[in-house]
Amino acid sequence: MLEVHDLVSAYGRIEALHGVSLKVEAGEVVALVGANGAGKTTLLRAISGVQPIRRGSVTFAGQRIEALAAHRRVALGLAQVPEGRHVFKPLSVVDNLRLGAYRRGRAEAELSLGYVYDMFPVLKERRDQAAGALSGGQQQMLAMGRALMSRPKLLLLDEPSMGLAPLLVEQVFAVIRRLAAEGVTVLVVEQNAFAALQIADRGYVIETGRIALSGTGAALIAEPRVREAYLGL
Amino acid sequence: MDDLSGSNVMADFVQFAMSGLTVGAVYALVALGFTLIYNASSVVNFAQGEFVMLGGMATVFLAALGLPIPLAALAAVAVAVVTGLLVHTLVIEPARGANAVTLIILTIGVSLVLRGAAPLVFDKQFHKLPGFSGEEPVSLLGALVQPQAFWVVGGTAVIVLALKVFLAHTLFGKAVLATAADRMAARLSGINTSVIVGFCFAMSAAIGAIAGILVTPITLTSYDVGVILSLKGFAAAVLGGIGNPLGAVAGGLLLGLLESFAAGYLSSTYKDAVAFAILIAVLIVMPGGLARVKHVERV
Ligand SMILES: Nc1ncnc2c1ncn2[C@@H]1O[C@H](COP(=O)(O)OP(=O)(O)O)[C@@H](O)[C@H]1O
Ligand SMILES: [Mg+2]
Numbered sequence: 001m002l003e004v005h006d007l008v009s010a011y012g013r014i015e016a017l018h019g020v021s022l023k024v025e026a027g028e029v030v031a032l033v034g035a036n037g038a039g040k041t042t043l044l045r046a047i048s049g050v051q052p053i054r055r056g057s058v059t060f061a062g063q064r065i066e067a068l069a070a071h072r073r074v075a076l077g078l079a080q081v082p083e084g085r086h087v088f089k090p091l092s093v094v095d096n097l098r099l100g101a102y103r104r105g106r107a108e109a110e111l112s113l114g115y116v117y118d119m120f121p122v123l124k125e126r127r128d129q130a131a132g133a134l135s136g137g138q139q140q141m142l143a144m145g146r147a148l149m150s151r152p153k154l155l156l157l158d159e160p161s162m163g164l165a166p167l168l169v170e171q172v173f174a175v176i177r178r179l180a181a182e183g184v185t186v187l188v189v190e191q192n193a194f195a196a197l198q199i200a201d202r203g204y205v206i207e208t209g210r211i212a213l214s215g216t217g218a219a220l221i222a223e224p225r226v227r228e229a230y231l232g233l
Numbered sequence: 234m235d236d237l238s239g240s241n242v243m244a245d246f247v248q249f250a251m252s253g254l255t256v257g258a259v260y261a262l263v264a265l266g267f268t269l270i271y272n273a274s275s276v277v278n279f280a281q282g283e284f285v286m287l288g289g290m291a292t293v294f295l296a297a298l299g300l301p302i303p304l305a306a307l308a309a310v311a312v313a314v315v316t317g318l319l320v321h322t323l324v325i326e327p328a329r330g331a332n333a334v335t336l337i338i339l340t341i342g343v344s345l346v347l348r349g350a351a352p353l354v355f356d357k358q359f360h361k362l363p364g365f366s367g368e369e370p371v372s373l374l375g376a377l378v379q380p381q382a383f384w385v386v387g388g389t390a391v392i393v394l395a396l397k398v399f400l401a402h403t404l405f406g407k408a409v410l411a412t413a414a415d416r417m418a419a420r421l422s423g424i425n426t427s428v429i430v431g432f433c434f435a436m437s438a439a440i441g442a443i444a445g446i447l448v449t450p451i452t453l454t455s456y457d458v459g460v461i462l463s464l465k466g467f468a469a470a471v472l473g474g475i476g477n478p479l480g481a482v483a484g485g486l487l488l489g490l491l492e493s494f495a496a497g498y499l500s501s502t503y504k505d506a507v508a509f510a511i512l513i514a515v516l517i518v519m520p521g522g523l524a525r526v527k528h529v530e531r532v
Contacts, residue, residue, distance in 0.1 A: 050417050074423035086418035088411045098404065099411050103423040150423060 001026040001154055001185045002047070002078075007056035009039075009046045016042040018209040019056065024154065029176065029186045031200035031217065033193040033230050039209040040189040041083050044156045047187075048080045049073050061153060075103045077153035081160055083189075085143040089132030093123055096131050096142055100149030109149065116145040119175065137168040144175060155179065157188040161195070173199055193230040197221050205230070244375030249497035250490065251373065255382045255451060257489020258389035259285065262444035263466025264473065264481035265393065266437030272413035272476050273426075273433040276325055277337050280344040282462030284441025287313045289454030290351060292446050293360040302362065310442045316347070317438025321431045344463060351456035364450040381450040388447045392440055393482055409433065413476075461505075468512050474522030483523060488512070 002024040009017040016039045024030045034040055045051035047058055049070035058066040065073050079100075088096050097116060101109035117124040120141040126134060131142055140160060147155060157176070161169040173195055176186055180199075190196035197203050200217035205226060213223065220226050263281050270278045291309035296302050320343050328339055365384050370377040400406040412419040412429045419426050445454060452458075469488045473480025495507035515523065 048421055050420050069425065069427075070420040071423045071425045074421065080421050082418060082421060086415050086421070088414040088418060090414050091407060091410055095407050096411075099407060099419075099422050099424065102404070102408060146422060 001028075001061060002187065003057075003059040004043070004047060005057045005059070007043070007046060007058070008054040009042055009051055010054055011042075015054075016209055017046065017053075020206070020209070020211055021056075022204050022211060022214070024185055024187050026153075026185055027180075027183060028201045029180045029188065029199055031193070031196035031203040032187065032189045032206060033191075033196060033203060033220075033226075034206035034212075035229070036191075037208075038206045040206055041158055042209075043206070044080060044158050044187070044189060045082075047156060048078065071103070074150055074152075077151070078156070079147040079150045079152035079154070080156040081140075081143045081147045081158060083158035083162065085136075085139045087131040087134070087139050087142050087146070089130065091131055092128050093131055093134070093142060094127040096146050097123070097127075097149050100146035101151075103150065108151075112149045112151060116148055119148070119178070120145050137164050137171075140164060140168070140172065144172075148179075152184065154185045154187065157186065159189055159191055161190065161192050169195070193226075194221065197226075240375050245497065247374045247376035248378075249493045251376060251378045251382055253490035253493030254486060255385045255448070255489070256492065257486035258385045259444045259448045259452075259462065259485070260465045260469045260488050261482040261485025262389055262392065262440050263462050264469035264485045265396070265478055266440045267466050267470045268476060268478050268481045269396075269433045269437050269440075270430075271470070272478075273409060274325070274430040275333065275336075276340065276430075277333065277467070278434075278437070279337060279340040279463050279467070280320060280347060280459075281437065281441055281466050282459035282464070283344050283347040284313045284317065284438045284459075285445035285448075285462050286351065286454065286456065286459040287316060287347070287438075288442025288445030289362070289449035289458070290355045290360065290445075290456065291442075292449070293362060293454065294355055296362070306446045309446060310439050313438040313442035314435045317434040318431060321434040325430070325434070326427060344459060348457055348459055355456055357456060359453045359455045360449070361453050362446070362449045379451055381447075385447045385451065388443065389482075392443065393478075396436075396440075396478070405432075468509065472512055472515060472522055477522070480522055487523075 005021050007017050007020045008015065020043055032040055042051055046053050049068060053066060057064060060076060060078055065076065088099065097113055098109055101112055122138055123141055123145055126138065131139065134142060144160065160172045164172065169192065176188060177199055180186055188196055197217040197220050203215065203217050203220045204211050205213040205220065213220065213226065263285060266284065267278060267281045270276055288309050291312045292305045295305035295308050300308065324339055324343055328336060364379060364381040366380040371380055400410055408419065408424045409429055411422065412424060412426050416426055465488060469484035470481045472488060473484030491507065491511050492504045496504035499507065
């Protein structure tokens with residue numbers, strides 16, 4: 001589904017990714033864990049095409065996409081829920097969702113709207129409110145709903161549980177499990193490494209711009225280095 | 234006698250107010266175009282006033298070639314739109330990611346190029362267009378108002394309203410708002426933000442050109458009217474709280490009124506100085522401009 005090879009990305013002269021390679025197979029949930037500043041957000045942004053790359057390749061659904069503009073990657077079925085939600089604050093909830101289906105027809109957008117409202121009933125209740133007026137948790141639901149409006153084959157989630165109350169964190173992970181059950185492929189970045197690795201088929205550990213470890217979710221949870229550095233065990 | 238001087242005072246006031254609103258409407262449209270581009274791209278476009286010049290001058294010269302004025306005006310708007318798109322494609326797009334100061338210098342460069350080219354394509358004379366509804370002044374509360382003034386003010390109202398409807402009620406308009414609100418999220422939602430920014434340049438150029446066409450029967454036009462309009466439009470946008478479209482319109486009207494009253498009651502020598510002095514004063518007291526409301530809808 002997704003294959004990143006030897007990806008290098010930099011901010012000005014400072015390199016943030018020093019040749020990252022990873023793979024996500026169709027139907028998998030893959031977790032990417034690592035400390036603050038390790039390069040997780042940079043990597044997801046580079047995959048989506050909103051962060052320039054210096055070198056390397058990104059193959060999605062059998063097609064090289066590293067030279068494609070971000071909006072074309074969305075059209076191919078690659079969606080992202082960015083870190084910090086990034087909802088369109090002045091726009092209403094329903095307009096935020098409709099914009100998530102920007103590249104699809106009106107009829108398809110209406111269908112997806114029903115699907116997203118079913119998954120997040122609170123968004124239906126608040127559909128005419130400005131997104132900026134929602135609580136943090138609701139904004140996270142909206143950001144996820146907006147990404148799902150494009151009917152992605154692969155969903156990239158950047159710290160979806162950041163700053164949420166425990167009950168909402170649980171809800172976010174429930175949604176990821178539901179998406180996985182529906183056959184959506186997921187690459188999730190989490191500071192909540194334990195929860196992420198638990199629901200993941202496989203995981204990668206990234207350290208200062210390099211992949212340091214990889215394995216099944218269970219194997220990584222059992223790995224002493226991971227337990228000490230990321231799980232606090 | 235008392236009564237007569239009282240009505241003179243009234244007539245003067247209305248006279249100044251109407252001429253202030255007319256000039257202010259042009260500032261408002263320049264400021265609106267400015268805001269559209271700024272919100273979609275963070276580019277401070279100091280070439281905005283040149284679109285006003287293009288609208289007026291191209292209409293004059295196309296009409297001189299024998300085109301009926303409505304057709305000439307339409308073609309002039311098209312000329313401005315193509316110019317706006319060229320500026321976006323040839324100057325702004327290649328400089329994407331450059332810092333704000335570089336982009337400002339680039340748009341000042343564009344403005345100088347357009348002003349330099351204008352006398353070659355057109356000439357260095359002042360030009361006038363006939364008023365759309367004749368030249369016979371209308372009496373309004375004792376003041377004599379050119380009928381074209383109503384075209385300017387009415388045209389401005391129609392443009393502002395049409396823009397509002399477009400942004401609030403079409404998916405493309407909402408994509409413009411989304412790009413203004415959060416460019417990265419817009420790209421992640423599948424919106425081609427380059428197209429949106431290009432569209433905003435085209436739209437701003439059209440709005441500027443229409444302003445130029447509407448006002449030329451009153452103020453005349455020449456190849457070099459753009460610079461001061463860019464400055465005044467920028468001032469109006471800042472006065473209204475930069476990034477806020479309704480603030481830009483209000484700022485433009487206010488600036489026009491201030492100028493007109495300063496010129497009428499003090500001296501026309503000081504009208505620019507007075508307007509900018511008040512602008513500076515307002516900004517010292519209210520650094521965010523007149524619209525201090527946070528999270529206003531951005532165009
Ligand atoms: N906009 C930016 N400008 C400069 N450096 C940045 C920027 N964003 C991130 N970085 C740097 O890139 C590195 C990776 O950051 P990031 O991808 O955000 O890490 P993570 O998401 O894993 O916390 C960090 O060293 C960070 O300081
Ligand atoms: Mg991050």
